[in-house]
Amino acid sequence: MTMVKVNGRDHQVDADPDTPLLYVLRDDLALNAAKFGCGLGQCGACTVIVDGKAVLSCVTPLLLVEGKQVTTLEGLGTVAAPAPIQRAFMEEQAAQCGYCIAGMMMRAQALLMRNPKPSDAQIRAELEPHLCRCGTHMRILRAVHRAARLMDTVDAASDRSIR
Amino acid sequence: MTAPVVLDRRSVLAGGGALIVSFSLRHAVAQEKAAQGPKLPGSLATSPNLDSWIRIDADGQITAFTGKAELGQGFKTAFQQIAAEQLDIPFDALKVITADTKLTANEGYTSGSHSMQDSGTAILHAAAQARALLVAEAAKRFDLPPDGLRTENAAVIAPDGRRLSYGELVAANMLHVQAQPTSGLKDPASFKVMGQPVPRVDIPAKVTGGAAYVQDMRLPGMVHARVVRPPSYGAQLIECDTAAIEKMPGVIGIVRDGNFVAVVAEKEFLAVKAMHALAAAAKWRESAKLPNQHDLAGMLTALPSQDFAIFERGNPAVSGATSLEATYTRPYQSHGSIGPSCAVAHFVDGAMTVWTHTQGVYPDRQAIAEMLGMPQSSVRLIHVEGSGCYGHNGADDAAADAALIARALPGRPIRVQWMREQEHGWEPYGPAMVTKLSASLDGNGKIADWNFAVWSNTHSMRPGGAGSLLAAQHMARSFAVPAPRPLPLPEGGGDRNAIPIYNFPNAHVTHHFIPAMPLRISAMRALGAYHNVFSIESFMDELADLAEADPVEFRLKHLDDQRGRAVVEKAAQEFGWKPGERAPQNRGYGFAFARYKNLAAYCAIASEVEVDRETGRARLVRAVAAVDAGQVVNPDGITNQIEGAIVQSTSWTLYESVTFDEVGITSIDWQTYPILRFDAVPDSISVHIINRPGQPFLGSGETGQGPAAASLANAIAHATSKRLRNLPLSRKRIKDAIDA
Numbered sequence: 074m075t076m077v078k079v080n081g082r083d084h085q086v087d088a089d090p091d092t093p094l095l096y097v098l099r100d101d102l103a104l105n106a107a108k109f110g111c112g113l114g115q116c117g118a119c120t121v122i123v124d125g126k127a128v129l130s131c132v133t134p135l136l137l138v139e140g141k142q143v144t145t146l147e148g149l150g151t152v153a154a155p156a157p158i159q160r161a162f163m164e165e166q167a168a169q170c171g172y173c174i175a176g177m178m179m180r181a182q183a184l185l186m187r188n189p190k191p192s193d194a195q196i197r198a199e200l201e202p203h204l205c206r207c208g209t210h211m212r213i214l215r216a217v218h219r220a221a222r223l224m225d226t227v228d229a230a231s232d233r234s235i236r
Numbered sequence: 237m238t239a240p241v242v243l244d245r246r247s248v249l250a251g252g253g254a255l256i257v258s259f260s261l262r263h264a265v266a267q268e269k270a271a272q273g274p275k276l277p278g279s280l281a282t283s284p285n286l287d288s289w290i291r292i293d294a295d296g297q298i299t300a301f302t303g304k305a306e307l308g309q310g311f312k313t314a315f316q317q318i319a320a321e322q323l324d325i326p327f328d329a330l331k332v333i334t335a336d337t338k339l340t341a342n343e344g345y346t347s348g349s350h351s352m353q354d355s356g357t358a359i360l361h362a363a364a365q366a367r368a369l370l371v372a373e374a375a376k377r378f379d380l381p382p383d384g385l386r387t388e389n390a391a392v393i394a395p396d397g398r399r400l401s402y403g404e405l406v407a408a409n410m411l412h413v414q415a416q417p418t419s420g421l422k423d424p425a426s427f428k429v430m431g432q433p434v435p436r437v438d439i440p441a442k443v444t445g446g447a448a449y450v451q452d453m454r455l456p457g458m459v460h461a462r463v464v465r466p467p468s469y470g471a472q473l474i475e476c477d478t479a480a481i482e483k484m485p486g487v488i489g490i491v492r493d494g495n496f497v498a499v500v501a502e503k504e505f506l507a508v509k510a511m512h513a514l515a516a517a518a519k520w521r522e523s524a525k526l527p528n529q530h531d532l533a534g535m536l537t538a539l540p541s542q543d544f545a546i547f548e549r550g551n552p553a554v555s556g557a558t559s560l561e562a563t564y565t566r567p568y569q570s571h572g573s574i575g576p577s578c579a580v581a582h583f584v585d586g587a588m589t590v591w592t593h594t595q596g597v598y599p600d601r602q603a604i605a606e607m608l609g610m611p612q613s614s615v616r617l618i619h620v621e622g623s624g625c626y627g628h629n630g631a632d633d634a635a636a637d638a639a640l641i642a643r644a645l646p647g648r649p650i651r652v653q654w655m656r657e658q659e660h661g662w663e664p665y666g667p668a669m670v671t672k673l674s675a676s677l678d679g680n681g682k683i684a685d686w687n688f689a690v691w692s693n694t695h696s697m698r699p700g701g702a703g704s705l706l707a708a709q710h711m712a713r714s715f716a717v718p719a720p721r722p723l724p725l726p727e728g729g730g731d732r733n734a735i736p737i738y739n740f741p742n743a744h745v746t747h748h749f750i751p752a753m754p755l756r757i758s759a760m761r762a763l764g765a766y767h768n769v770f771s772i773e774s775f776m777d778e779l780a781d782l783a784e785a786d787p788v789e790f791r792l793k794h795l796d797d798q799r800g801r802a803v804v805e806k807a808a809q810e811f812g813w814k815p816g817e818r819a820p821q822n823r824g825y826g827f828a829f830a831r832y833k834n835l836a837a838y839c840a841i842a843s844e845v846e847v848d849r850e851t852g853r854a855r856l857v858r859a860v861a862a863v864d865a866g867q868v869v870n871p872d873g874i875t876n877q878i879e880g881a882i883v884q885s886t887s888w889t890l891y892e893s894v895t896f897d898e899v900g901i902t903s904i905d906w907q908t909y910p911i912l913r914f915d916a917v918p919d920s921i922s923v924h925i926i927n928r929p930g931q932p933f934l935g936s937g938e939t940g941q942g943p944a945a946a947s948l949a950n951a952i953a954h955a956t957s958k959r960l961r962n963l964p965l966s967r968k969r970i971k972d973a974i975d976a
Binding site: 088089092093096099100101103104105106108109110111112113115116118145146147149150151152155159162163166168169170171172173174175178197198200201203204205206207208209210211212214 | 307308309310433435436438439440441442443444445446447448449451452454460503504505508572573574575576621622623624626653655656872876877879880881882883884886887905906907911912913914915917918920921
């Protein structure tokens with residue numbers, strides 16, 4: 074049994090310590106947002122936040138996140154009460170198929186937490202590990218800029234689940 | 237009004253005032269009926285009953301049905317807008333049910349930018365006719381003429397204020413009638429929902445971690461499977477000692493059927509581990525002999541072909557003075573879905589249910605039923621969204637994998653997801669192509685004579701028969717790959733958009749259809765139009781150069797189609813195109829235009845690129861597109877499709893080719909098959925839509941692929957003064973051309 078803290082809650086997980094975090098999130102904790110894309114750390118679809126940093130969960134074994142704070146897209150907000158980044162992606166209609174989007178959003182969230190006013194070049198550089206096949210990139214960039222503006226106007230306390 | 241079609245099972249299936257029909261029966265009747273009378277609009281032609289498209293329950297619930305699959309292109313929202321508009325109900329007052337062999341009409345594949353034309357048109361007319369029937373019923377009950385009644389918010393309202401809701405008005409058989417050829421459509425000027433950028437219904441779940449994809453399904457008792465694919469095409473399994481793997485903790489079983497091998501485990505990562513162990517245990521005899529990937533043009537043109545003269549126009553009075561010829565090539569390219577294909581199958585009491593992101597639930601059901609030797613009536617396919625597919629990727633194969641495994645483990649829902657290297661290595665690629673063009677100019681700098689020849693495989697090996705499915709090819713009682721067929725014109729396959737839209741006095745177009753398929757191929761977004769438009773529109777620029785004419789003016793000089801001219805002029809104007817203008821150093825401007833399939837949406841794109849002369853790296857800096865997709869339902873949906881087409885086509889055009897050696901595919905992940913990343917994303921893309929209220933829907937999903945490629949190629953030629961004719965326009969090719 075391994076103890077992981079996901080979206081603010083403790084979970085005892087019965088999985089081998091070499092199990093990639095992605096499978097623990099999806100299979101043991103029934104969370105949808107982090108996606109299997111390549112299992113090789115090449116596409117970014119599996120990105121989650123661990124202790125404030127964007128991490129590729131498909132190549133991060135459970136062993137390495139024991140006792141750490143894991144945040145997934147589910148931990149940021151809901152349809153009824155979306156976090157600024159979620160509102161921004163909805164308002165910009167920043168998805169086609171959307172399979173890559175959760176990973177993009179988590180990387181962007183981690184960026185905005187440490188740099189609330191990133192330049193366009195900084196956002197592009199940050200998102201470099203992420204692939205989108207539908208070609209929704211222009212909207213994704215607009216959504217991250219919009220999220221930065223929304224966060225600026227929203228009480229910082231709304232980042233409730235990021236510790 | 238045509239008398240209702242009476243089906244024997246109807247009374248059993250219908251409950252209360254609800255209108256439900258059995259589709260297997262209904263479809264048979266529909267086809268018989270459709271053979272008579274004038275052709276009905278869109279997919280009403282094949283599924284003519286109104287309740288195939290619109291259902292109104294006695295409790296007021298309203299549902300629209302489509303046989304098409306939402307693939308991330310957003311049409312589910314557009315269909316909801318259409319139905320809401322024509323029924324006069326709020327957008328949120330209805331649901332849309334998509335492709336399901338038990339519930340929806342058989343609309344074949346979701347492909348070819350046909351969803352709006354086929355399904356959108358059917359829903360448009362079915363909703364309008366349903367509204368008319370509700371008004372007629374209300375007129376009867378009010379004892380008033382129908383002309384004085386109005387509809388609003390799912391109710392019919394009399395001038396005196398009396399009001400009957402649709403739920404109160406609907407009777408069991410009201411919508412179970414054949415559609416009429418014409419409908420009382422609303423005046424586009426009065427639209428409240430159609431034409432608006434209504435936010436997509438699927439996005440909220442996708443950005444909050446909701447269950448949005450087949451990959452996210454979790455049925456009670458569901459277990460996980462992984463397939464071990466052969467190392468190369470045609471490899472035979474000669475030995476596989478599975479004893480140790482069967483003893484691995486959590487492994488439920490191994491399914492082996494000829495060259496098909498899969499493992500099922502309680503948990504997903506255990507299935508992955510067991511798959512690796514199984515792959516290591518499997519010994520294969522390989523026999524594949526793949527062609528030389530460095531000479532695709534030579535390879536393709538040397539293969540036996542069936543030749544079709546698909547277009548001939550002659551005017552002996554006009555002849556050319558100066559002439560030009562050129563050959564263009566396209567490599568095999570990958571759909572490259574970000575999420576590997578996935579399916580869930582459940583076999584219970586002799587009935588198979590498969591949840592799949594296939595683009596064609598009915599054809600895939602036919603194939604899976606044939607593979608399993610089951611009647612189609614015992615197999616149900618339900619479409620659930622997957623990662624974007626852009627054509628025929630591994631979706632149908634994953635559905636077949638899941639079904640074959642589920643049959644071996646009755647009662648257990650089986651979830652299969654492919655691994656990255658399986659998706660890249662086994663998907664059916666977009667076919668390699670060669671085009672040879674020659675043309676001559678008359679004394680006035682106009683094209684006098686045009687010759688176009690294209691060499692290509694078919695562009696669809698989609699299921700219908702079991703032989704299209706990998707699992708069926710690999711099982712012991714194997715099914716042979718069906719003989720390929722060229723796709724018929726006017727839409728075409730390898731010859732899609734091979735016939736020029738321009739008006740040339742002499743023109744000859746030949747399609748060399750190549751039956752032999754050295755690599756597994758099938759439909760990829762835009763089919764042959766991507767390469768044919770790239771070729772035609774690159775060559776138009778080469779000829780404009782020869783004529784010392786501006787590329788935009790040169791196109792307009794040969795273009796009679798008024799809607800075509802309008803998008804060309806719009807894109808040029810919005811880009812700020814100026815004839816003869818030089819770009820800043822290391823930059824170039826390019827232009828291209830096409831009407832998809834010469835019968836669907838029009839698209840013109842102007843591009844600005846930047847080329848690093850030291851490295852050969854080209855980057856699209858900005859693109860300006862103009863599009864005419866007929867009547868607009870959701871402008872943001874069209875914009876999203878065109879933006880995506882430009883970025884995706886830029887990736888295909890600058891970077892992408894499937895690689896292989898003598899035996900097998902070597903581009904098996906994102907390292908070996910690189911695609912566009914954020915450092916290559918343009919500074920801006922703007923899309924200008926020319927709306928055509930009241931005109932037919934033309935669809936917008938594929939119209940941008942060809943023009944984006946040619947516009948980019950023309951801009952690179954403008955920046956470097958070098959013409960590149962072999963896709964992809966890679967850094968190395970650009971650098972070599974600059975240095976030559």
